[in-house]
Every structure is written in C-alpha cells, then in structure tokens.
Amino acid sequence: MSIKQISVFLENKPGALYAMTGVLAQNKIDMRALSLAETSDFGIARMIVDDVYKTTTVLRDAGYIHSLTPVLGVAIPDVPGGLNKVLQVLTDAKVNVEYMYAFLGGETGGKAYMIFRVADNNKAANALEYRGIKLVEPEDIQRL
Amino acid sequence: MERYYQPEIETASREQIKAWQDERLVKQVRHVWDNVPYYRKKMEEKGVTPDDIKSTEDLPKLPFLSKADLRDAYPYGLLAVPLKDCVRIQSTSGTTGKRVVAFYTQHDIDLWDDCCARAIVAAGGTNEDVCQVSYGYGLFTGGPGLNGGSHKVGCLTIPTSSGNTERQIMFIKDLSATILCCTPSYAAYIGETMKEMGMTPEQIPLKAGIFGAEAWSEEMRQDIQNTLGIKAYDIYGLTELSGPGVSFECSAQTGMHINEDHFIAEIIDPDTGEVLPEGCQGELVFTSITKQAFPLLRYRTRDICVLTREPCPCGRTHVKMTKPRGRSDDMLIIRGVNVFPSQIETVLLNHGYPANYQIIVDRVNHTDTLDVHVEMTPEMFTDNMGEITRRQKELVDGLRSMLGLTAKVTLVAPKSIVRSEGKAVRVIDKRKI
Numbered sequence: 001m002s003i004k005q006i007s008v009f010l011e012n013k014p015g016a017l018y019a020m021t022g023v024l025a026q027n028k029i030d031m032r033a034l035s036l037a038e039t040s041d042f043g044i045a046r047m048i049v050d051d052v053y054k055t056t057t058v059l060r061d062a063g064y065i066h067s068l069t070p071v072l073g074v075a076i077p078d079v080p081g082g083l084n085k086v087l088q089v090l091t092d093a094k095v096n097v098e099y100m101y102a103f104l105g106g107e108t109g110g111k112a113y114m115i116f117r118v119a120d121n122n123k124a125a126n127a128l129e130y131r132g133i134k135l136v137e138p139e140d141i142q143r144l
Numbered sequence: 145m146e147r148y149y150q151p152e153i154e155t156a157s158r159e160q161i162k163a164w165q166d167e168r169l170v171k172q173v174r175h176v177w178d179n180v181p182y183y184r185k186k187m188e189e190k191g192v193t194p195d196d197i198k199s200t201e202d203l204p205k206l207p208f209l210s211k212a213d214l215r216d217a218y219p220y221g222l223l224a225v226p227l228k229d230c231v232r233i234q235s236t237s238g239t240t241g242k243r244v245v246a247f248y249t250q251h252d253i254d255l256w257d258d259c260c261a262r263a264i265v266a267a268g269g270t271n272e273d274v275c276q277v278s279y280g281y282g283l284f285t286g287g288p289g290l291n292g293g294s295h296k297v298g299c300l301t302i303p304t305s306s307g308n309t310e311r312q313i314m315f316i317k318d319l320s321a322t323i324l325c326c327t328p329s330y331a332a333y334i335g336e337t338m339k340e341m342g343m344t345p346e347q348i349p350l351k352a353g354i355f356g357a358e359a360w361s362e363e364m365r366q367d368i369q370n371t372l373g374i375k376a377y378d379i380y381g382l383t384e385l386s387g388p389g390v391s392f393e394c395s396a397q398t399g400m401h402i403n404e405d406h407f408i409a410e411i412i413d414p415d416t417g418e419v420l421p422e423g424c425q426g427e428l429v430f431t432s433i434t435k436q437a438f439p440l441l442r443y444r445t446r447d448i449c450v451l452t453r454e455p456c457p458c459g460r461t462h463v464k465m466t467k468p469r470g471r472s473d474d475m476l477i478i479r480g481v482n483v484f485p486s487q488i489e490t491v492l493l494n495h496g497y498p499a500n501y502q503i504i505v506d507r508v509n510h511t512d513t514l515d516v517h518v519e520m521t522p523e524m525f526t527d528n529m530g531e532i533t534r535r536q537k538e539l540v541d542g543l544r545s546m547l548g549l550t551a552k553v554t555l556v557a558p559k560s561i562v563r564s565e566g567k568a569v570r571v572i573d574k575r576k577i
Contacts, residue, residue, distance in 0.1 A: 005527065007526070009557065011556055011560070037529045039533060041554045044527060044529055064557075065520050065525045066525070067522070
C-alpha cells in the first residue's frame with residue numbers, strides 16, 4: 001500500500017545537494033521522485049528510489065543522516081481536475097496532507113503520479129482505493 | 145585643568161593610600177570573620193585568623209573566593225550584615241543558570257555612587273551637565289550605578305535605560321545631553337542609527353561617553369569618538385564588588401584608575417595563585433575593604449590584565465589597570481552578558497541534542513552575535529520540516545531563558561564541526577577586540 005521515502009538532512013550551502021547526488025550516481029541509484037524543503041540554513045531532500053536498501057546503506061556509509069517514511073504514491077489521471085479529485089477524497093476522509101510532490105517522468109500511460117505524505121496512511125489509502133484511485137505499490141517503482 | 149570628584153582621595157599620596165588600605169583591611173577581615181561563617185571556614189582551613197592580618201602585605205595569607213564560591217553560598221552565604229540592614233540587591237547571570245546576587249546597605253550604595261561619580265567627573269562631568277544613562281536599569285548594575293554617580297555629581301540625569309534607539313537620540317538632541325553612559329556596542333549602534341537618520345555629530349551636544357560592561361578595542365573607541373563626536377572613556381566593574389566604577393579612565397585614556405580606597409587589587413598567576421610583581425600580566429584579584437553587606441576578600445575576577453603605579457598625567461595616584469586582555473576561564477562576555485559554554489551545553493543536553501556543538505561569537509555592526517551550531521543526529525532527524533524547526537525554536541527559547549540573550553541556532557551536518565586532535569573546538573570568537 002505505502003512506499004518508502006528516504007529523507008536526507010542537508011546543509012543549505014553550495015554543493016551540498018551535489019555531494020549527495022554524487023554518492024547516488026556513483027552507486028548507480030535511480031531516483032524516481034525528489035523534493036527539497038529548505039530553511040535558510042538546512043534542508044531536507046526527500047526521495048523515492050529504485051533500491052531503498054542499497055540507498056540507505058550507501059548514504060549511511062557516506063555519513064548522511066536520513067530517515068525512512070512510509071508515503072503514498074497516487075496515480076492521478078493526467079487531465080484537468082485530476083489532482084482536485086484526489087484531494088476531494090482526502091478532504092472528505094478528513095486526512096491532512098503534510099506535503100506532496102510529483103513523480104519524475106517514465107512510462108506514465110496518461111497518468112501523473114504524486115507522492116503524498118499524510119497524517120494517516122491507512123485511512124487515506126482506504127479512502128482512495130474505495131473511490132477507485134490506484135496507489136503505487138513498492139514493486140511498481142522499478143516499472144514507472 | 146583636571147577636575148576630581150574627591151581630590152583629597154583621588155590624588156592622595158601612595159603612603160596615605162597604603163595607610164587607608166592597611167587599616168580598612170584589618171577591620172574588614174575581622175568583620176568577615178565575625179559574620180560570614182562560609183569565609184571563616186575557608187580561613188580556618190588555611191590556618192589563618194584575623195590576628196594574622198596586620199597590613200596589605202599579609203593579603204596572600206587569605207584564601208581566594210571564586211565564582212564557584214558565590215554559587216555555593218547562594219543566596220545568603222556571603223552576606224555579612226543582617227538582612228534588615230540591606231536596602232538593595234543587584235544581580236548577574238552566573239554559571240549553570242545560578243545567579244550572583246549581591247547585597248547593599250545604604251552605606252554601600254553611597255560608596256558605589258561615589259565611585260561612579262569619580263568616573264563621571266574624570267570624563268569632564270559637572271553639575272551643569274546632562275547625563276543620559278542608557279545602560280539597562282534593573283538587576284543589571286550598569287543603570288543604577290551610573291544613575292547614582294550622576295546624581296552625586298549633580299548632573300541632570302536622563303534615565304532612558306537601554307533600547308528604543310530613536311527615542312535615545314531624541315532625548316540627546318532635545319534635552320541637550322552632554323554625557324552618554326552605556327555599553328560600547330550600544331554607543332556604536334546609537335551612532336549608526338544617527339547616521340541613518342541623516343544626523344551629524346555637530347547636531348548633538350554630546351561631549352563625552354562612559355562605556356563599559358564589555359570588552360572593546362582602541363579601534364572601536366576611535367570609531368565611536370568619530371561617529372558621536374565625543375571623547376569615549378572606559379569604565380570597569382563587577383556586580384560581585386558593587387558594579388561599574390571599580391575602576392575608570394581619566395583624560396589620559398591609558399588605563400583605568402582603580403578606586404584603591406575601596407578595593408585592593410592584586411595580580412596573580414591564574415595557575416598557581418601566586419602574587420605577581422607590578423607590571424606582570426595575570427589574573428586580577430580584588431579585596432573589597434569598605435563594603436558592609438557583601439564584602440568579598442580576594443575575589444578572583446578571571447580577568448587578565450596588568451597593573452601600573454607609574455605617575456599619571458591626570459594627577460590621580462591610584463593604581464591603573466589595562467583593559468582586560470582575556471579571561472583565565474572560558475567565560476565569554478556577549479552584549480555585556482556573561483556566558484559560559486557549559487551553560488549552552490546544559491541547554492543542548494536538556495533538549496535532547498548531543499554535546500556536539502560550536503559557539504561562534506562575532507561582532508556585526510558593533511553588536512555581538514551568538515550563533516550556536518549543533519550537529520544533526522539520526523534521533524533528532526525527521527522528514528517533517530515543521531517538527532525540526534519547532535525543536536530549533538524550543539532550543540532558542542531554552543538558551544534565552546538560560547543566558548538572557550537571543551542566540552541563533554544553526555543545525556549542521558554530522559561531523560561538520562571541526563575537531564582538532566579528536567577534540568572539537570567549542571568556541572570561535574571572531575570579534576576583534
């Protein structure tokens with residue numbers, strides 16, 4: 001139902017993100033989604049990758065502080081009002097969205113994919129599936 | 145023509161000063177022995193009784209007092225008179241959050257005011273002057289001390305206290321203030337603000353400033369003198385001894401005359417405690433010989449400086465001390481507030497942060513800044529930005545209540561704090577003082 005997001009602590013200074021993507025590149029890790037949140041002195045890189053275990057291992061070895069968070073990947077029809085419909089479901093279920101960001105390209109077949117970090121994954125997943133909205137499963141990540 | 149507030153004292157012969165010190169020291173040691181069990185015990189441990197103290201030459205026989213003693217004895221342990229004889233307390237922030245509370249009888253306050261009055265007259269003050277006291281009023285000694293001195297001199301006193309800079313400038317201009325008393329960084333800030341308001345030094349009547357409670361450089365003096373169009377005088381003191389006015393600068397501006405009729409100064413080797421000869425650099429130790437309520441004997445200030453008794457062109461005969469050149473402990477003075485790294489460490493640990501931190505002190509536009517860098521840990525980290533910033537704010541609040549000043553907290557990557565020989569460098573002081 002949920003997929004694993006890796007969040008990484010980064011200082012907000014030139015080269016900090018580059019250094020991290022360098023570690024991922026060296027280890028041939030494919031990033032499928034990425035978002036950055038920042039304050040004036042630090043930031044959090046949140047990402048969905050093809051190989052969670054390998055990524056956390058190489059990040060730890062490189063000295064990065066990171067955490068794993070279950071998030072929802074939602075397939076949204078790539079038409080006007082698509083996101084609005086998903087949010088309508090979450091609103092009706094009274095589930096708060098803490099943050100969300102878009103999935104990177106790939107074979108999307110007329111669908112846009114978004115990552116949702118919500119207060120209650122179970123409640124959100126049930127509500128979405130009940131309304132026929134498809135969720136991304138961990139094994140789908142490779143394919144997307 | 146040099147003017148003095150108490151010429152017969154300030155220009156007394158060295159023999160006379162020595163005679164006063166001998167007589168008052170003997171009396172004071174007896175007073176402390178009789179009334180302060182805490183110090184009496186220290187004397188007994190050293191095998192000294194009041195009979196052993198006959199003159200200032202016997203001072204080295206007496207035990208030292210340190211800030212740790214003040215903490216141990218908090219609040220009444222060093223009080224030497226009944227509480228009903230006290231009329232005031234003043235206070236400073238101390239180590240690990242414990243404050244130093246100093247007590248005063250009316251007599252103590254009169255003598256303290258005299259000391260501050262000497263500083264104001266040395267800066268050219270008379271009863272025709274208008275003296276604006278922009279030091280904080282309250283528990284901090286700066287405001288009350290200079291306020292009392294200004295009254296003694298007979299100046300018209302404007303007790304603005306600190307803050308509200310535009311109002312400060314308005315009073316200086318509208319009420320023709322001629323003397324300004326505040327911290328040097330605040331004086332510089334007032335100067336900057338005046339400039340921003342499009343005012344020139346010629347438009348204000350100020351002629352002198354008495355600035356203390358924090359370290360400042362000769363360059364900063366020049367800067368303040370130019371932006372405010374005044375002569376800037378240094379003043380030194382500690383709450384433990386009374387407050388500002390323990391020593392003050394004269395027209396020569398080459399060191400501060402210690403009020404030796406009230407305080408005996410010694411310079412010691414901070415490691416061995418041995419008294420050093422005149423002219424040597426070491427830790428300044430004071431014995432308060434006229435205070436009734438809170439008479440500290442051989443109090444270690446932790447300030448490093450040099451004493452000189454060479455004749456001063458101003459005619460004052462009291463010994464001069466250089467500006468403090470550093471500390472023999474790790475205390476920092478930030479915006480006039482005493483800060484120990486251990487206090488910051490305590491707050492970090494209380495808030496669940498690791499003790500991997502670095503304190504960066506700088507001076508931006510003549511104002512001290514305090515930045516605490518803390519290394520992020522896996523335990524503290526979450527994907528939730530709001531949670532991290534909330535904790536960061538809690539830490540800022542915790543530091544403010546411990547230190548009494550606002551610090552910036554910066555979260556940094558693990559292992560990014562420089563370690564030399566495995567040991568982190570805790571304090572980086574970038575101020576050029």
